[in-house]
Structures are given as structure tokens and as C-alpha cells.
Amino acid sequence: MARITKGILGGFSGKVGTIVGANWRGKDIIRSIPNPSNKPPSEKQMLQQMKFKLVVSFLRPLGSIQKKYFGLNSGSKSRINLAVSYTINEAVQIVADVPELIYNKILITKGDLTGFQDVAATPQAGNKIGLTWEDNTVQGNAAGTDRVTIVCYCRELGSFAVFEAAAERSALAAEVTLPTIYTGREMQVWAYLNTKEKNVACNSSYLGALTMI
Structure with missing residues (x-):
């Protein structure tokens, strides 16, 4: 069941037939329901899924920090999104077909304040x-x-x-x-x-x- 939030001409949330309405980052959007796929994921897709799961699990406890101190919100990407993207692309390596974090490349925060000297x-x-x-x-x-x-x-x-x-x-x-x-x-x-x-x-x-x- 869908719920109209701003009158008959406004946005709605929920599912109506083959579309879904939602409010995302302050904007009312609608999207179609994706068709289910019986095609098994490729090795590359599975590896990317493993990397994503590893990074999200690691960063989740740092969310309150990175929400304030990881770069700048960029369009549809929040600071949390930026932190996940950076970590996947820059701080993960594959060892024996398994993704692992590269701790010395991980950034907890990212910003323009002058950092430490010889810490x-x-x-x-x-x-x-x-x-x-x-x-x-x-x-x-x-x-x-x-x-x-x-x-x-x-x-x-x-x-x-x-x-x-x-x-x-x-x-x-x-x-x-x-x-x-x-x-x-x-x-x-x-x-x-x-x-x-x-x-x-x-x-x-x-x-x-x-x-x-």
C-alpha cells in the first residue's frame, strides 16, 4: 500500500503496481520495481559484493565520525558513500581470491584541516x-x-x-x-x-x- 504525503499531486511512499515511491535526500522520487534475475552473478560481481560487504561492515561503527568528517557531500553521494567508495577503491587488496583491508591506506577522516606533524x-x-x-x-x-x-x-x-x-x-x-x-x-x-x-x-x-x- 502506498501513502500520499503531500496531497493528491504530491509525492508518495510505498508500492503502486510496478512502481515504488520514496523520499530520498529531500526529493520525491519514483522508480520501477526491478525484474528478478535467475542469472547467477559472475566471479567479478561476486568479488565486488565481497569487497562491499567487507568495507561496509568495517566502516559501520565509524558512521557518526565519517558523517561529519569525510570530505564534502557531493550531489547524490553522502560522506558515508564517499568513505565506502574510497575504501573499496584504495584500501582493499585481493589475497587468494579473498578481499582484505589495507590498514595503512584506510582514511578514517578526510578534510582540509592541517594534519599532524611527525606523529x-x-x-x-x-x-x-x-x-x-x-x-x-x-x-x-x-x-x-x-x-x-x-x-x-x-x-x-x-x-x-x-x-x-x-x-x-x-x-x-x-x-x-x-x-x-x-x-x-x-x-x-x-x-x-x-x-x-x-x-x-x-x-x-x-x-x-x-x-x-
């Missing part, structure tokens, strides 16, 4: 990660009040630990403590900066694979 991360006793970087507040649009966020991913558990606003750029160092579930496990680590106003971020930096101690 490094090290594991520390007590399940901690320490970050250091050099002062570059005089470069570009950097400000001492820019916030540092640290993103950690455990492939073994398929889970993230995210520490937003862990420090300001002017601090030149940050330290975070991970939950004990990650003790002894390898973590992929990224960090990024965003403005105090939360309206722009830098391209995230990949800081390596660290084993918690």
Missing part, C-alpha cells in the same frame, strides 16, 4: 597507547585548540575503541587506556584532528599495528 604512537604498560607529535600550530589553518581523536581497531575481535577529544593539538602528547579485553591483542591505530567547532577535520594518520601490554 607517533607507542604501546605502554597498563594497556595504554601514547601519542606524541610536534608543534605545527603556525602552519596553514592549524590551531592549538584543535581536538585529537584516537581510533583503535582489533581485527581479532572485529571491534573499535574510539577516544574522542583525547587532547588538544597544543598538548603535543596524549595517552589513552584501552579496555582489558584488548590486553595482548594487536590494534590498528589511527588519529585525526578536528576543529574546536567540529566543522572540519584533517586526513587521518595511520600510526601502525600495536600490541597491547
